[in-house]
Amino acid sequence: KGADGKFLWPGYGENSRVLKWIVQRLEGEAEAVDTPIGRLPTKESLDLSGLNLADAALSTLLSVDAEVWAEEASLIPDAYRKFGDRLPKELWAQYEALNQRLGARAAAE
Incomplete structure (x- = not known):
């Protein structure tokens, strides 16, 4: 908008x-x-x-806007945790890589 x-x-x-x-x-x-x-x-x-x-x-x-994207990305871990061990580790790796590219700190798995 x-x-x-x-x-x-x-x-x-x-x-x-x-x-x-x-x-x-x-x-x-x-x-x-x-x-x-x-x-x-x-x-x-x-x-x-x-x-x-x-x-x-x-x-x-x-x-x-890296700041806005980092804020949105911070919502991902809660969704991922719902899948527990069934979530492919590659998705966590992609999440961490996104945060690195955004200059944000990734939340712990």
Whole structure:
């Protein structure tokens, strides 16, 4: 959401544009930038034709606020603990790696 509290992305129906980008990435036709949370589309690689999306809104949508993501990531351990020993250790490893990329301290398993 923007500073005015309104959603920046025009709506769920436009999510097909992101799916299009994913397919184009798989086919080696679209670019991405590495971020702490993974690869995100470049501004130029998303099909924005017909959208009235301000450049500032797009910049916000394609940015990663590490502090906000770290706060969200801090909710993961409680969910993981519900699975006990059944949870693959690789998921804990991914969680810890995410926190490292975000510069956050991971909660203990």
